[in-house]
Amino acid sequence: MLYEITVPQFMKMLRNLNTLLGKADAFAEGKKIDVGVLLTSRLAPDQFNLIRQIQIACDTAKLAASRLTGKEAPIHDDNEISLPQLRSRIEHVISYLATMSPADFQGAEERKVSQPRWEGKWLNGKEFATQHAIPNVYFHITTAYSILRHNGVDIGKKDYLGEMPFKH
Numbered sequence: 001m002l003y004e005i006t007v008p009q010f011m012k013m014l015r016n017l018n019t020l021l022g023k024a025d026a027f028a029e030g031k032k033i034d035v036g037v038l039l040t041s042r043l044a045p046d047q048f049n050l051i052r053q054i055q056i057a058c059d060t061a062k063l064a065a066s067r068l069t070g071k072e073a074p075i076h077d078d079n080e081i082s083l084p085q086l087r088s089r090i091e092h093v094i095s096y097l098a099t100m101s102p103a104d105f106q107g108a109e110e111r112k113v114s115q116p117r118w119e120g121k122w123l124n125g126k127e128f129a130t131q132h133a134i135p136n137v138y139f140h141i142t143t144a145y146s147i148l149r150h151n152g153v154d155i156g157k158k159d160y161l162g163e164m165p166f167k168h
Contacts, residue, residue, distance in 0.1 A: 002126065003101070003102040003108075006134065012162055013141050014090050014141075019159060019162070021083055041147050048143075051081070056136075057140035058089055062074060074096050110124050
């Protein structure tokens with residue numbers, strides 16, 4: 001179950017984020033503004049800018065899969081400063097997630113999951129996925145979407161949600 005509610009959905013949402021960044025690039029080009037203005041924008045003075053929102057969304061997705069499976073996650077140095085670099089990071093994380101299978105998640109629901117800032121506290125895998133990882137990925141992708149939308153990029157709910165697996 002944890003594979004199904006994390007990996008495929010994280011991949012979908014990161015692809016959607018990448019699409020949003022493509023629209024941001026076209027917007028900046030069309031308006032003749034430096035795309036760096038968008039990348040350094042934030043919604044509030046005490047909130048991270050767009051670059052950091054993307055980095056954290058990527059980190060949360062890859063580290064969640066890593067912590068739930070025990071597989072080593074790729075390391076990113078958080079040194080992206082351009083749209084192509086950020087889009088490459090997203091693609092790299094999607095490629096990593098694509099290596100995962102449901103079998104990798106055997107026993108993940110009961111696995112103890114912690115991280116350094118939790119100071120020795122832990123959650124089981126199911127709690128970690130549902131109470132931390134999934135909401136955190138959505139939070140940072142939503143915030144990235146909101147930064148772009150706030151700055152005038154022509155995106156909407158359908159761009160955020162992406163393709164739906166409709167049945168006929």
